Amino acid sequence: MLRYTVKRLLQLSVALLGLSLLLFAWFKALPGGPENRLLPENATDQQREALRAALGLDEPVWTQYGEFLSRIVRLDFGSSLSSGRPIATELAERLPATVELSLAAMLIAVGLGIPLGYLAAKRRGSWIDFGTVSGSLLGTCIPIFFLAAMLKVVFAQELGWLPTTFRLTAGADFTEVTGLRVFDGLITGEFGIAWDAVQHLILPALALSSIPLAVIVRITRASVLDVVGEDYVRTADAKGLKPSTVRGRHVMRNAMLPIATIIGLLLGSLFAGAVLTESVFAFGGIGSFVYQATTERDYPALMGFILVIAVFYVVINLLVDLSYGLLDPRVRVRK
Amino acid sequence: MALLEVEDLRVAFGASTAVDGVSFSVDEGKVVGLVGESGCGKSVTSLAIMGLLPKGRGRRTREPVQAAAAEPVDSGLKVAASAPQAVAASGGRGRRGGADVQGRAAFDGTDLLSLSPAAMRRRRGKDLAMVFQDPLSSLNPVVPIGRQITEVLERHRGLKGDKASKEAASLLDRVGIPDPLRRLKEYPHQLSGGMRQRVLIAIAVACAPRLLIADEPTTALDVTIQAQILELLKDLVETEGTALLMITHDLGVVAGICDEVNVLYSGRVVESAPVRELFRKPTHPYTVGLLGSIPRLDLPIHEPLTPIRGSIADVIRWRDGCAFAPRCDKVAAPCVDGEPALVGAVHAHRCVMAEEVA
Numbered sequence: 001m002l003r004y005t006v007k008r009l010l011q012l013s014v015a016l017l018g019l020s021l022l023l024f025a026w027f028k029a030l031p032g033g034p035e036n037r038l039l040p041e042n043a044t045d046q047q048r049e050a051l052r053a054a055l056g057l058d059e060p061v062w063t064q065y066g067e068f069l070s071r072i073v074r075l076d077f078g079s080s081l082s083s084g085r086p087i088a089t090e091l092a093e094r095l096p097a098t099v100e101l102s103l104a105a106m107l108i109a110v111g112l113g114i115p116l117g118y119l120a121a122k123r124r125g126s127w128i129d130f131g132t133v134s135g136s137l138l139g140t141c142i143p144i145f146f147l148a149a150m151l152k153v154v155f156a157q158e159l160g161w162l163p164t165t166f167r168l169t170a171g172a173d174f175t176e177v178t179g180l181r182v183f184d185g186l187i188t189g190e191f192g193i194a195w196d197a198v199q200h201l202i203l204p205a206l207a208l209s210s211i212p213l214a215v216i217v218r219i220t221r222a223s224v225l226d227v228v229g230e231d232y233v234r235t236a237d238a239k240g241l242k243p244s245t246v247r248g249r250h251v252m253r254n255a256m257l258p259i260a261t262i263i264g265l266l267l268g269s270l271f272a273g274a275v276l277t278e279s280v281f282a283f284g285g286i287g288s289f290v291y292q293a294t295t296e297r298d299y300p301a302l303m304g305f306i307l308v309i310a311v312f313y314v315v316i317n318l319l320v321d322l323s324y325g326l327l328d329p330r331v332r333v334r335k
Numbered sequence: 336m337a338l339l340e341v342e343d344l345r346v347a348f349g350a351s352t353a354v355d356g357v358s359f360s361v362d363e364g365k366v367v368g369l370v371g372e373s374g375c376g377k378s379v380t381s382l383a384i385m386g387l388l389p390k391g392r393g394r395r396t397r398e399p400v401q402a403a404a405a406e407p408v409d410s411g412l413k414v415a416a417s418a419p420q421a422v423a424a425s426g427g428r429g430r431r432g433g434a435d436v437q438g439r440a441a442f443d444g445t446d447l448l449s450l451s452p453a454a455m456r457r458r459r460g461k462d463l464a465m466v467f468q469d470p471l472s473s474l475n476p477v478v479p480i481g482r483q484i485t486e487v488l489e490r491h492r493g494l495k496g497d498k499a500s501k502e503a504a505s506l507l508d509r510v511g512i513p514d515p516l517r518r519l520k521e522y523p524h525q526l527s528g529g530m531r532q533r534v535l536i537a538i539a540v541a542c543a544p545r546l547l548i549a550d551e552p553t554t555a556l557d558v559t560i561q562a563q564i565l566e567l568l569k570d571l572v573e574t575e576g577t578a579l580l581m582i583t584h585d586l587g588v589v590a591g592i593c594d595e596v597n598v599l600y601s602g603r604v605v606e607s608a609p610v611r612e613l614f615r616k617p618t619h620p621y622t623v624g625l626l627g628s629i630p631r632l633d634l635p636i637h638e639p640l641t642p643i644r645g646s647i648a649d650v651i652r653w654r655d656g657c658a659f660a661p662r663c664d665k666v667a668a669p670c671v672d673g674e675p676a677l678v679g680a681v682h683a684h685r686c687v688m689a690e691e692v693a
Contacts, residue, residue: 230472231467231469231472231473232472232473232474232475232476234387234467234473235467235473235474235475235535235538236475237387237459238385238387238459238460238464238465238467239459239460239464239486239487239490239538240455240456240457240458240459240460240461240487240490240491241456241460241486241487241490242456242490245486245490249475249478249482249486250475250478253475253477253478254475254476254477327477328476328477329476329477329479329522329524330476330477330522330524
């Protein structure tokens with residue numbers, strides 16, 4: 001298992017290095033360099049050259065790449081061109097909100113998706129199956145921003161059951177530890193804050209969970225249908241085991257393999273969906289930051305964001321790979 | 336009274352009948368073979384006894400079959416034309432993909448087919464157990480061997496923890512797996528095919544069942560391993576007095592292990608006899624054909640084998656005549672004139688032309 005882990009880690013660092021190269025090349029190739037954004041339109045060519053020299057843009061490309069790499073390793077993404085603050089700080093402030101939202105959405109998707117998918121497979125051809133499959137189709141079809149807006153209008157504005165915006169009620173007094181409000185509230189004993197944060201999370205998380213939920217339902221259904229027809233499930237039945245044992249140990253442990261992969265991939269893509277959801281609920285995550293950086297050609301900020309997301313993807317992939325090793329002994333011993 | 340008495344077992348999947356009134360019995364300490372080619376209903380018979388077929392929606396009733404049998408049988412042609420309706424009537428009530436099981440399978444006096452699913456689960460793995468055909472796919476790939484054995488011990492014998500592990504190791508030892516303690520922690524993919532079949536046998540005999548059903552236990556194995564596995568099963572029957580129902584298409588296996596044989600064709604027993612009787616004087620042309628298609632060492636090398644023509648797919652329904660008729664060399668007019676009965680007691684057969692065949 002250790003060998004497997006080390007091997008995976010090495011593969012991932014190669015992937016990250018490749019990504020940094022790709023990113024660097026991509027930004028170099030983009031038209032309209034940052035000096036055009038920073039200087040007024042009537043600036044002279046000398047002024048532009050001077051700024052390029054100041055930013056290190058006149059160095060040979062490989063020197064620039066070396067500098068770029070060494071700064072990334074030190075988590076120094078430079079300063080935002082629009083706000084002037086260090087990008088690492090900006091990201092650190094906003095990431096926890098997005099992480100919390102994405103995890104909450106995934107929790108809903110997994111918690112509802114796997115049981116529903118299992119039920120649909122077990123009652124194949126019944127109205128439960130039909131309802132679940134059509135529901136999941138609907139879930140993948142509705143655009144997130146529309147669903148988010150509808151949830152907000154119905155449950156927050158009309159019914160008034162839940163708050164409309166932000167992560168906490170305005171003026172709430174809380175202790176910041178990790179930036180994940182629910183988690184912080186629980187570990188510091190501020191349960192009122194945790195509950196407040198949960199209430200603020202429900203609607204955005206529901207909206208964000210629609211696509212992963214739909215995907216997980218369908219993958220679970222297909223995977224369970226695959227597994228229940230296997231000979232070893234019949235062997236388990238022939239042993240006279242309780243249905244719960246057959247389900248847990250023999251069906252779900254095998255059915256989880258493809259589901260685990262999908263969960264990993266979905267978690268990565270949730271960050272992209274979070275940008276839209278956050279904007280509807282003014283959730284203060286990474287979404288508005290990216291939006292601003294894109295419209296203002298804030299290259300360092302964008303690069304920082306992409307790198308962080310890439311690292312997220314890579315780490316999640318590693319976790320999925322490792323979970324595979326845990327779930328499937330055949331992967332573990334493969335040389 | 337025999338330990339297992341199967342009477343008039345019928346299994347239908349929707350409109351198609353897989354088992355069509357099979358009766359046989361298995362005594363304690365005896366090995367009874369169910370023989371036939373693919374699709375003859377032998378595996379379905381065993382799964383029906385074990386209660387492992389997917390359930391159809393319909394209640395177990397005999398009406399559809401009786402109604403069908405009560406129809407006047409004038410000529411084969413006329414009945415054949417009306418047959419689909421009867422089939423639709425009997426098959427239509429079952430859930431799609433589910434099996435309608437009728438008849439009786441008395442185990443020590445209790446009809447297994449009428450037990451509730453929960454009651455059946457308490458018996459499966461304990462009183463009656465099964466060894467499956469494909470050892471490669473019949474073990475759970477993500478659960479250690481040890482756990483797959485101890486879960487049976489836990490369920491039916493209440494053994495847990497160390498006690499269960501020790502018992503599992505001694506079971507592995509008993510089925511001839513060396514270094515059993517180490518094997519307990521291993522996964523199925525780390526074992527050879529023969530080893531896996533031994534593990535499946537260990538699981539099946541874990542609770543000392545009184546009836547063991549082996550569904551082609553040697554089909555997926557090398558010839559040398561086949562002999563070892565058969566020897567192991569034989570040994571279990573002799574030392575424990577277990578009744579063994581052996582399902583196979585291999586007459587070599589039958590000759591080597593069985594006391595009595597039931598030859599199945601298209602869902603019915605066509606010949607049933609003690610094993611020596613069957614090999615000495617095969618009566619039904621199908622049995623003759625099965626024996627004729629085995630390569631023999633005592634015949635000249637270039638002597639061609641005599642296969643049975645066609646396949647089991649092109650059958651006629653039994654009540655219109657002998658289902659084997661389209662493939663039979665001895666076929667005559669009486670063969671397709673109504674349902675052939677199973678005649679004889681110790682050595683029974685279902686062939687109206689038996690005298691001519693012999």
